[in-house]
Amino acid sequence: MKPVKFVHLTDTHMNAPGKDGQFAKFQLADKVVQVFRHIEETGIAPAFVLITGDLSHEGDAEDYAHIRKLLDEGSERIGAPVHVVLGNHDHRGPFREGYLGEQPSEEPYYYSHTIDGLRLIGLNTQVPGSHNGNLDETQFSWLKQELQTPAPKGTVIGLHHPLLSIGGVLGDHILANREQVGQALSGTDVVAVLAGHVHSNNIGLYHGVLNVAAAGTAFAGEMADAEHFRMVDACSYNIVSVSPGEGVSIQTVALPTSGTEFFKFSFAALATQH
């Protein structure tokens, strides 16, 4: 069977132009435009693009309307659909209003689409009012039901909070009920779980299933010294290729940036801010 190639980006932390805010001043939406240009210029021709949350940084409906416009233009440019999930910095009401053009509500946003034989399941692990992630009972039951029928080329899952811990100071930035979810995915047709949130690249197995956290387009997190963590200007995305019956390849593409330090936190401050 023909491989399916798609692009995974995450943690775009975008705002509409002219907004105030901690991240708005860095014009992070420009980096997403740059990524779509790069995908087009390098001829990747992905089947789809998946963005695993923190679409906006504390965004309102205006921010989400801007993000939708920008992603629609990107989708047009590369000739492939864009699918998104929500992260801890996203808000369901403004997302539904500005991005989906619906009445604002706190309903979780999750879905299953089959594209070129590969099933993409997007989950809403963002919990309103919290930075921590959890998969609620309704979604968990739906997910288990959905996975009872295998897809022709397998399944990939997109969510914001990783199942696999990166350890160190961000070691607890994981899905609260990862153990139950990880066990439920084991032995199914799921070939990869794609996440963000930790702003660094981390690839490994969790309950025998490939789990990937990507660094994202906005900034990368790294140790500054023994007591501080910092966010630096960085921009990367992953090309994921699923070859049914053979394996999965993850290729990270890093675009040139200044590498400037955006913020530096003590570990104690980081624990409260995420």
Ligand SMILES: [Fe+2]
């Ligand atoms: Fe983030």
Ligand SMILES: [Fe+2]
């Ligand atoms: Fe996050």
